[in-house]
Amino acid sequence: MLVTNLAILALAGFAGYLTISKVPNTLHTPLMSGTNAVHGIVVLGAIIVLGLGADGALNKALLVIAVMFGTINVVGGFLVTDRMLEMFKSKPKEEVEA
């Protein structure tokens, strides 16, 4: 299991590298904000650990905060990126090449 996961890790690293290295300077802020939203995926970890039975008030409280943090990261990140990108799109007329 560990070895499989390490293989996934290595491949994902290259996938990320190749995907992102084509992004032009102009879009660096939305890129950062977008990838920022993607690492909000930690919310899955928080849901799994909380959902599969964490006992005790402190554990539960910590995990609720973790779910909250992860959700802020995801929801806020995608929304703010969307707002930014809408502005790039809203260029009135000609936008010949991308």
Place this chain on the structure above:
Amino acid sequence: MTPLASVFQDRDFISVLYIVSFCLFIYGLLGLTGPKTAVRGNRIAAVGMAFAVGATLLIPGIGNWGLILLGIVLGTAVGVPAARNVRMTAIPQMVALFNGVGGGAVALIAWVEFRTSSGFGDDPTYVAIFSLFAAIVGSVSFWGSNIAFAKLQEILPGRPISIGRAQQAVNLALLAIAVACATAIVAGADAGLLMIGVLLAAAVLGNFVVLPIGGADMPVVISLLNALTGLSAAATGIALNNTPLIVAGMIVGASGSILTNLMAQAMNRSIPSIVAGGFGGVVTTGASGDDGDRTVRSTSAADAAVQMAYASQVVIVPGYGMAVAQAQHAVRELAKLLETKGVEVKFAIHPVAGRMPGHMNVLLAEADVPYEQLKEMDDINGEFNRTDVSLIIGANDVTNPDARTNADSPIYGMPILNVDESRSVIVLKRSMNSGFAGIDNPLFYGEKTAMLFGDAKASVGEIAEELKAL
């Protein structure tokens, strides 16, 4: 057998949903490579996230529904208004904050894992190692991002804050403490204090690493923290055996690292030297001793307007000062007015202008400046010798000719916009205080340079009024 079989089916179904979700992440991020496809790309990635969360909720045995819902509701209640209402000039601190909470979530998960597994005693060793790595990196990222936020929001002063030469030794010691506590846990110790030691040492380290970093280096720091949170998420994924966490976390880790590297290159500095911090804290006199003879020529909005109205090409160089003054819309108006007078207007964007990569592009896009007018450094540098007026709005270090000529300058070797090659330069600036990095800029004393003091937005507005009157 049947219930068991259905569980297995369920697992496969969940795995398929997970595969769909990370395919959507990658496909969505590919969309971010062009302004046309970017909006859709971001939304596709968001759909991928919805798939991933939905699939996770299907995992057999998931309970505590009320608490999960509570967390999601609270997070939405905080995140949505924050993202909706933030001003475009405040994007860097918003990203820092969102990044920080991600890191915080990682650290909290690791902490609870420790508490519920009697110090990872019930888990394979690798789970302990990856969880502890996640705890350290997540904690550094959480606290570091919060400091970055506070600096950008000007809750804390933007200049470097450090305890001097001992800083690096202290930071190394803190890292050593965190790693030592973690090692003891991996070796089998399960005292709760050890885990708190890990988190606390990493927390102080996160504070200490970002506090000494000056505002001008923020683009690098934010990229770096983003990469760190991604890596810590990937480590959590390995510890929890959750594929989408590994894939998404690692993609962010890789992309953040690329950006960090690009930013550091744009400043001609190494990442370690930036993290070591303290840059720009020293007030350098540069070519010292000639302070007496140097005079600054100041100009008026009316003169500036005349000068630009009769130019054939004007290049506008925006910097952080434009963001602070919220001047982007006024600048767009000015550019329009100049164009109606037959002046060619271009914008020169330095890769590290502002407080995060591409910061100026976002602001100018908000103000509807056409994409074609935004020129990157390499494209515009050859044009300055054909430019009549370079109008510098709240930019400083990225125009500093010392970077080319003065080997003693802290920014020597950094690629800059060669505005000093243009026929004349007008600098809009609040006062003669040196820039964020506290570095002297001989451009301001140049013969071709005229200074227009005041708030950038007000000055741009005045010039525009004068232009209309011409």
